[in-house]
Amino acid sequence: MSFDKNSYAQDRGLEESFASAFRRTALVALQIAVLMLLSAFPFNFWHMASVRPAFLLMAVYHWAVFRPRTLPPVGAFLAGLLLDLLTAGPLGLNALTLVAVQWFTKTQRRFLVGQSFLVLWLCFFLMSFAAYGFQWAMFSLFSLTLSPVRPMLAGAVVTGLFFPPMAGLMNAFNKRLSGRSPSV
Amino acid sequence: MPQKAGLSTIPFKMIGVRATPVVLVLLGLTLMVFHRTDALPIERLRTAAADVMAPVMSAVTQPFVTFSDSFEGIRTLRALKSENIRLKAENEQLQQWYEAALKFQAENQSLHDLLNVKADPSLTFVTTRVVADPGGSFVKSVLLPSGTKDKIQKGNAVMSGRGLIGRVTEAGVHSSRVLLITDLNSRIPVIIQNTRTKAVLAGKNGDLLQLERLPIDAGLEIGSRVMTSGDGGQLPPDVPIGTIVAVGKDGVFVKPLADVDSASWVQVINADVDPSLMSGEITPAMLAH
Numbered sequence: 001m002s003f004d005k006n007s008y009a010q011d012r013g014l015e016e017s018f019a020s021a022f023r024r025t026a027l028v029a030l031q032i033a034v035l036m037l038l039s040a041f042p043f044n045f046w047h048m049a050s051v052r053p054a055f056l057l058m059a060v061y062h063w064a065v066f067r068p069r070t071l072p073p074v075g076a077f078l079a080g081l082l083l084d085l086l087t088a089g090p091l092g093l094n095a096l097t098l099v100a101v102q103w104f105t106k107t108q109r110r111f112l113v114g115q116s117f118l119v120l121w122l123c124f125f126l127m128s129f130a131a132y133g134f135q136w137a138m139f140s141l142f143s144l145t146l147s148p149v150r151p152m153l154a155g156a157v158v159t160g161l162f163f164p165p166m167a168g169l170m171n172a173f174n175k176r177l178s179g180r181s182p183s184v
Numbered sequence: 185m186p187q188k189a190g191l192s193t194i195p196f197k198m199i200g201v202r203a204t205p206v207v208l209v210l211l212g213l214t215l216m217v218f219h220r221t222d223a224l225p226i227e228r229l230r231t232a233a234a235d236v237m238a239p240v241m242s243a244v245t246q247p248f249v250t251f252s253d254s255f256e257g258i259r260t261l262r263a264l265k266s267e268n269i270r271l272k273a274e275n276e277q278l279q280q281w282y283e284a285a286l287k288f289q290a291e292n293q294s295l296h297d298l299l300n301v302k303a304d305p306s307l308t309f310v311t312t313r314v315v316a317d318p319g320g321s322f323v324k325s326v327l328l329p330s331g332t333k334d335k336i337q338k339g340n341a342v343m344s345g346r347g348l349i350g351r352v353t354e355a356g357v358h359s360s361r362v363l364l365i366t367d368l369n370s371r372i373p374v375i376i377q378n379t380r381t382k383a384v385l386a387g388k389n390g391d392l393l394q395l396e397r398l399p400i401d402a403g404l405e406i407g408s409r410v411m412t413s414g415d416g417g418q419l420p421p422d423v424p425i426g427t428i429v430a431v432g433k434d435g436v437f438v439k440p441l442a443d444v445d446s447a448s449w450v451q452v453i454n455a456d457v458d459p460s461l462m463s464g465e466i467t468p469a470m471l472a473h
Contacts, residue, residue, distance in 0.1 A: 037241070037244060039318060039320075040237075040241065040316040040317065040318035040327075041241075041244075041245065041316070041317070042241075042245060042314045042315060042316055042317040042326065042448065043317070043446075051321060052320070054320070072204070073204045073205045073208050074204065074208065076208075077208045077211070077212070080212075081215075082233075083318070085229065085230050085233035085234075086233065086234075086237060086316070086318040086327075087318045087319060087320060087323050087325065088230075088319075088323045088325040088353065088354075088361060088363065089320070089322060089323045090216045090219050090220070091215050091216065091218075091219040091226050091229075091230075092211070092212040092213065092214070092215030092216040092219065093212070093216060095208070095211075095212045095215070096208075096209060096212030096213060096216070099205055099208045099209055099212060100205075100209060102205070103205040103209075132321070135321075135322065136322070138216070139322045142216065142220060143368065143369070145368070147322060147368065147389070148368075148388065148389050148390065150390070151321040151322065151389055151390070152321055152322070154321065155320065155321035
């Protein structure tokens with residue numbers, strides 16, 4: 001594995017060149033933009049189901065486990081805010097959810113980084129249910145009625161199931177970003 | 185290792201990093217409260233964001249639509265001959281209906297004149313494509329790339345295929361957001377065709393819609409058509425929505441005629457909305473006979 005000075009420096013909290021930081025931020029922003037496009041894409045002409053996975057949730061979880069500095073809480077907040085503006089839900093709900101997910105995952109990072117992929121996936125499933133449950137509760141509170149539970153469960157399950165392919169893609173992206181494997 | 189920050193700023197930096205998630209969480213909660221209490225012009229912000237996103241999404245999805253259309257063209261090539269025969273037969277039948285319709289129209293007009301009824305203004309449409317479906321599990325809405333520059337207003341009905349699929353809740357210059365009839369917050373004043381019973385059609389975030397505010401002795405049958413009643417002045421009357429599929433103790437359920445979740449091409453009925461009735465809510469008094 002090639003030694004990349006910038007990622008080495010970044011992981012150890014040392015000084016990083018402005019160009020490298022800018023490149024890193026730009027690439028992550030691009031990834032978030034692509035995922036948001038994917039979240040909003042009208043799949044109507046392929047007659048897909050109305051439930052779709054929460055790609056941004058996967059991205060936030062992945063970055064929080066492997067490279068928390070790349071997508072800091074502010075980044076998660078802004079991504080969530082953009083998603084809120086796109087959907088017609090309460091403003092700030094997705095922002096809040098993503099920040100909470102990033103924060104909680106970062107605290108569990110020490111345990112998660114060394115684990116096998118299966119454990120990582122299982123934890124993501126739990127996180128997905130927690131995030132969707134939280135959104136369901138907030139939504140019910142916002143509209144002062146009890147929202148239906150089935151769409152929430154369906155969304156959580158579908159999101160969890162889509163994690164492996166997305167994680168594979170993000171790992172490849174991560175390698176591009178730094179020139180070395182993220183699980184080191 | 186020399187660091188840019190001086191010794192005195194290190195504690196602040198640590199607190200700053202630790203406190204950021206808390207601050208952001210509080211900010212998120214504050215935004216939600218502001219949204220709920222209408223303290224900020226959230227709608228305008230959202231419309232502005234949609235105005236930027238809709239053209240982008242339109243450009244991005246265009247190649248896929250073109251590809252899908254050409255694929256569809258290749259697929260139907262095989263059935264061309266049988267389709268042709270079928271269409272010719274259907275055309276002959278429709279010609280007969282057309283003659284009958286002309287006759288009924290003339291009769292209708294004369295009866296209207298006799299009763300001195302004012303005819304509905306002719307409806308105009310704007311045909312456009314759905315470019316974004318960001319809804320998710322809790323909110324059902326879609327984005328259209330046409331807005332006030334195409335004379336689309338807030339409250340306009342949106343149809344796809346054979347029936348109503350939603351109505352416009354926010355209209356920017358280049359975009360508009362449509363709340364689908366299946367969304368939890370959707371309430372449409374309707375009338376059942378056979379019995380002329382008036383009710384309110386509510387979305388339940390699922391495939392079926394539920395009729396609310398029904399009179400006790402409604403006596404509804406499965407298969408009856410449900411259409412907009414035009415009460416409230418927002419939606420034009422007699423727009424078909426769906427048919428009743430279940431009548432029971434849980435309630436009366438309606439299946440939409442149009443494919444609400446996979447609508448691609450839609451028509452927005454941009455008839456003039458009565459401004460004096462725009463902000464009013466649907467009250468039971470309005471539904472009383």
